[in-house]
Amino acid sequence: MTRRALRWLVAALAGLSSIAAHASDPTVDLFPRAATGYVVAINGKPRWARAPDSPRAPASLTKVLTALVLLEHDWQPHAQIVVSARASHATGARLGLRAGERAYAVELLEAMLVASANDACLALAEAAAGSAQAFVTRMNERAAALGMVASHFEDPCGFDQPRQVSTPNDLLRLTATALTVPAFAQAIAQARGEVHTLGGRKLSYTTSNLLLGRLDGARGVKTGHTSNAGRCLIGLATRGTTQVIVVLLDAPDRWWTAAVLIEEAFRAAQSG
Amino acid sequence: MIRSSIRLLPGALALALSAALPAAAQTREPGDLWEVTSEMSMSGMPAGMNMPQRPPQRICRARNSDKPPVGDNDGRCEMYDTKRTGNAFSWKMRCEGNPPSTGTGEMTYEGRDSYKGAMTLNVSGQTMAIKLVGKRVGECDGGESKRQVAAVQQQAAAAQQQATDARAMQCKGAVDSMMPYLLRAETGLQCDPKYKTDLCRKLQTPEGFSAVAPRAPSQMAGMGSGDLKEIGEFCGANVTDLRVRLCKRADEQETLDFLASSCLGYTRIDGSASAKPADSFGSVIIARECAGRTFSSPPAQQYRSFCSAAARQNLMQPVTADASKAGTGTTKPEEPKEDAATRGKKLLKDIFNR
Numbered sequence: 001m002t003r004r005a006l007r008w009l010v011a012a013l014a015g016l017s018s019i020a021a022h023a024s025d026p027t028v029d030l031f032p033r034a035a036t037g038y039v040v041a042i043n044g045k046p047r048w049a050r051a052p053d054s055p056r057a058p059a060s061l062t063k064v065l066t067a068l069v070l071l072e073h074d075w076q077p078h079a080q081i082v083v084s085a086r087a088s089h090a091t092g093a094r095l096g097l098r099a100g101e102r103a104y105a106v107e108l109l110e111a112m113l114v115a116s117a118n119d120a121c122l123a124l125a126e127a128a129a130g131s132a133q134a135f136v137t138r139m140n141e142r143a144a145a146l147g148m149v150a151s152h153f154e155d156p157c158g159f160d161q162p163r164q165v166s167t168p169n170d171l172l173r174l175t176a177t178a179l180t181v182p183a184f185a186q187a188i189a190q191a192r193g194e195v196h197t198l199g200g201r202k203l204s205y206t207t208s209n210l211l212l213g214r215l216d217g218a219r220g221v222k223t224g225h226t227s228n229a230g231r232c233l234i235g236l237a238t239r240g241t242t243q244v245i246v247v248l249l250d251a252p253d254r255w256w257t258a259a260v261l262i263e264e265a266f267r268a269a270q271s272g
Numbered sequence: 273m274i275r276s277s278i279r280l281l282p283g284a285l286a287l288a289l290s291a292a293l294p295a296a297a298q299t300r301e302p303g304d305l306w307e308v309t310s311e312m313s314m315s316g317m318p319a320g321m322n323m324p325q326r327p328p329q330r331i332c333r334a335r336n337s338d339k340p341p342v343g344d345n346d347g348r349c350e351m352y353d354t355k356r357t358g359n360a361f362s363w364k365m366r367c368e369g370n371p372p373s374t375g376t377g378e379m380t381y382e383g384r385d386s387y388k389g390a391m392t393l394n395v396s397g398q399t400m401a402i403k404l405v406g407k408r409v410g411e412c413d414g415g416e417s418k419r420q421v422a423a424v425q426q427q428a429a430a431a432q433q434q435a436t437d438a439r440a441m442q443c444k445g446a447v448d449s450m451m452p453y454l455l456r457a458e459t460g461l462q463c464d465p466k467y468k469t470d471l472c473r474k475l476q477t478p479e480g481f482s483a484v485a486p487r488a489p490s491q492m493a494g495m496g497s498g499d500l501k502e503i504g505e506f507c508g509a510n511v512t513d514l515r516v517r518l519c520k521r522a523d524e525q526e527t528l529d530f531l532a533s534s535c536l537g538y539t540r541i542d543g544s545a546s547a548k549p550a551d552s553f554g555s556v557i558i559a560r561e562c563a564g565r566t567f568s569s570p571p572a573q574q575y576r577s578f579c580s581a582a583a584r585q586n587l588m589q590p591v592t593a594d595a596s597k598a599g600t601g602t603t604k605p606e607e608p609k610e611d612a613a614t615r616g617k618k619l620l621k622d623i624f625n626r
Contacts, residue, residue, distance in 0.1 A: 259567065260584045
């Protein structure tokens with residue numbers, strides 16, 4: 001009696017683990033309506049995905065690569081960055097920097113990552129490489145070195161361009177690398193900040209990431225939105241020793257979607 | 273002083289020992305220790321050929337026992353129809369073994385210290401004759417064997433009870449976990465039918481139904497997974513009708529946990545998978561409490577978990593052709609500045625209305 005019951009239990013467990021294995025197959029799209037392209041990774045391993053290698057406009061998720069390139073190339077946090085006229089006219093999310101104003105690199109970097117400030121982004125890219133275009137060359141070189149084979153960048157801040165594309169898997173790889181840089185990990189977790197221009201102006205900003213402070217374990221990373229890209233997000237959350245990264249490209253309701261996917265991922269991690 | 277203490281020591285030790293012994297061990301019964309010699313012979317055996325003889329056996333028998341002091345082959349033989357007439361005993365016996373055997377025996381006491389007797393055993397059609405000679409060689413505790421038998425019986429009863437309890441626990445576990453497989457006859461568990469009744473009654477409750485509703489069918493042929501279809505068949509219940517009945521009540525009473533676990537995505541009309549979210553159980557609450565809520569101004573606390581479940585349910589729906597859209601090509605990264613009210617209306621609208 002007991003032996004038969006045990007045999008059944010063992011077989012049932014084997015069956016359950018086969019279901020679990022199926023559910024963990026990265027080709028399985030458990031959430032078809034989450035986004036046009038998405039990937040959910042638990043402790044670095046992709047768990048669920050939809051069109052994970054299909055290129056799409058990444059919008060301001062681009063700034064993760066911008067930050068990585070800045071931090072890896074002779075980064076001087078207290079360098080004084082002069083805001084160009086072009087940078088001061090950047091559209092979309094912005095701090096309101098004026099042409100000719102100077103500010104510290106580290107403060108501009110944080111504003112770029114936390115508030116997605118395009119004026120700060122452009123000022124940093126121009127200062128680092130001489131021009132936005134020269135900086136983009138560095139970005140593409142770094143992307144290639146990272147193995148982001150389906151990605152190409154034409155704008156350092158994520159403005160739509162015909163060949164400005166990336167994929168959920170490429171952005172996942174990029175994020176995992178960027179998180180190993182302490183200055184990046186520290187910046188993306190902030191909910192608010194200030195840029196103090198050397199002329200004495202104080203420009204305050206708050207994070208564009210609504211998960212921060214609202215979802216247990218949320219650590220931020222990057223938001224993005226353009227007409228081509230739709231609403232995008234790279235979300236990071238950690239609970240205990242489990243880390244979840246969600247990349248969403250064109251997710252109509254990215255906050256609810258990200259929250260649901262992150263909760264599901266932690267639940268899946270807990271149940272093995 | 274020291275000498276008197278030494279004199280008292282054996283008595284004290286005896287007292288201490290008797291206190292330490294279990295009560296059963298202290299009740300000795302007067303018994304006689306017999307040494308029994310048996311000489312066997314078998315019918316049809318060629319002349320000059322002898323059966324192997326057993327060495328003398330020592331048998332302890334209580335003085336008031338109604339059984340003769342004859343060996344019982346290490347407990348494998350049972351004596352019955354034992355009769356005593358004066359100094360003489362007669363009995364019948366049956367012995368387990370392969371093959372089993374039956375037989376009769378008799379003996380007569382020659383005074384208090386010896387006896388003579390004979391037994392006849394039939395084994396597979398052969399007859400074995402055994403001459404017995406017994407000699408009393410001392411005294412013994414005649415209750416020992418009784419206690420041993422009682423202890424063995426007690427152990428067997430305890431083991432039997434343990435097995436019964438374990439089976440009951442497994443059967444109850446099958447009900448608690450709503451897994452009918454263990455209640456099926458083929459598992460060999462042989463649960464009382466009341467457990468099936470309990471499980472099927474539990475299925476009719478929100479608690480039981482919601483435990484089963486999220487289960488996916490097992491992917492292994494012939495393997496029970498305890499999913500709704502399997503339990504419905506096991507109980508002979510129409511689970512679609514049951515879902516409609518339970519979910520209607522949950523909708524009316526706003527039992528959010530049950531609605532979230534068992535009703536979202538199923539139509540109020542006939543309990544089938546809902547193609548239109550508006551027809552789904554819970555859609556009224558979703559429209560009232562979840563739709564249009566932004567992540568930064570979330571639903572009221574008591575509806576948050578329910579609204580999250582609704583969002584999850586929606587994310588898992590297949591994508592329809594009109595859900596995909598193409599970009600229009602403007603060039604501002606990051607979301608345009610919108611007032612909170614406009615954004616509140618837009619956000620989540622797609623989730624619940626597309």
